[in-house]
Amino acid sequence: MIDQLAAESLSLLQALIAIPSLSKAEDGTAALLESFFSSHGIPFKRKVNNIWTYSLYFDPLKPTILLNSHHDTVKPNMGYTRDPFSPDVEDGKLYGLGSNDAGGALVSLIAVFRHFYAETGLRYNLCLAATAEEEISGLNGIELIIPDLGKLDFALVGEPTKMHLAIAEKGLMVLDCTATGKAGHAAREEGDNAIYKALKDIEWFRSFRFPLESDVFGPVKMSVTIINSGSQHNVVPATCTFTVDVRVTDVYSMEEVLEIIKSHVSCTVKPRSLRLKPSSIDKSHPIVQAGIHLGRETYGSPTTSDQALLGIPSLKIGPGDSGRSHMADEYIYTDEINEGILLYIALLNKIIR
Numbered sequence: 001m002i003d004q005l006a007a008e009s010l011s012l013l014q015a016l017i018a019i020p021s022l023s024k025a026e027d028g029t030a031a032l033l034e035s036f037f038s039s040h041g042i043p044f045k046r047k048v049n050n051i052w053t054y055s056l057y058f059d060p061l062k063p064t065i066l067l068n069s070h071h072d073t074v075k076p077n078m079g080y081t082r083d084p085f086s087p088d089v090e091d092g093k094l095y096g097l098g099s100n101d102a103g104g105a106l107v108s109l110i111a112v113f114r115h116f117y118a119e120t121g122l123r124y125n126l127c128l129a130a131t132a133e134e135e136i137s138g139l140n141g142i143e144l145i146i147p148d149l150g151k152l153d154f155a156l157v158g159e160p161t162k163m164h165l166a167i168a169e170k171g172l173m174v175l176d177c178t179a180t181g182k183a184g185h186a187a188r189e190e191g192d193n194a195i196y197k198a199l200k201d202i203e204w205f206r207s208f209r210f211p212l213e214s215d216v217f218g219p220v221k222m223s224v225t226i227i228n229s230g231s232q233h234n235v236v237p238a239t240c241t242f243t244v245d246v247r248v249t250d251v252y253s254m255e256e257v258l259e260i261i262k263s264h265v266s267c268t269v270k271p272r273s274l275r276l277k278p279s280s281i282d283k284s285h286p287i288v289q290a291g292i293h294l295g296r297e298t299y300g301s302p303t304t305s306d307q308a309l310l311g312i313p314s315l316k317i318g319p320g321d322s323g324r325s326h327m328a329d330e331y332i333y334t335d336e337i338n339e340g341i342l343l344y345i346a347l348l349n350k351i352i353r
Helices: 002-017 027-039 099-116 142-149 194-207 254-264 286-293 334-352
Strands: 045-047 050-054 064-070 093-095 125-131 154-157 165-169 171-180 221-229 239-248 268-271 298-301 314-316 331-333
Touching (some): 002 027, 002 093, 002 099, 045 142, 050 142, 064 099, 064 142, 064 334, 093 334, 099 331, 099 334, 125 142, 165 286, 239 254, 254 268, 286 298, 286 314
Parallel strands (some): 064 154, 165 298
Antiparallel strands (some): 045 050, 050 125, 165 314, 171 268
16 A cells, blocks of 8 residues: 555656646646545645645544645756756656655655545544645745634644654744935035944844844844945945845744844834744654654754744654755655655654554
């Protein structure tokens, strides 16, 4: 049965790769997933390009585990030497855009869902969600359907982690900052140079260390990444704008970090969003302990995923290697998919039976 699931998973992933599914344009892969579930007699629901389904013997009195991964991709890297939509297997590698991020995790979770789908007497329900717009944290992805999924106890989020346990994930807050001065002629003692004002705040962003530090991640990280000011060489600039990339750890909320920043700088600070929150699951949680018992390592992930939008304890785990995500000639080893299915099943067996 497992061998059959693995073979069907590989075929499904090849079919997904062959259909372009850039974020906001996942109609084709959503239709393929609809067809796949229909062919296996599994009823499902769809909203925009998100597909979800539940265990056959769903019991509203039992807690529910969410199995989630995404079927959208980034645009192909400019360095591709292969057709990004040609799902070729060579030397044990399946090539193609989205093969590693996160097609391998998605088809593995689908296989695991099918493995448990019709079992009776389980302690948990399973909800499987194949979602859209993850790569852009879009409004029509997982966030759109959370109200429709019902009460969820915790989640397994399928992303390439080499099947190790990402028990925490940094949040992302992008800040647009504006320092305001007064224009004047550079040759005379006129104006109030906004660049000089900005420099003081930029230095603060560079050197400030937040009082609390995460056991998993260490300190909150802030990086000034874009600066714009001035119109011509002889005009003292009245404004200087700069952008700050803030990676928030699990010991602060987004709002707390924002308030600390605003209390220390003189520029105006506007966050683009507070949606991409830090997420974590306690190391003592049974699903984490089950993974540790299976020999998997725990770590904190610096990259963002749909975990940021779930608002429940979640464990990021999946076949593949994050280092291959978004690279040219992306690939996943076929053996990694087999391992992913087996480890997901072993992990859940320790929890749901």
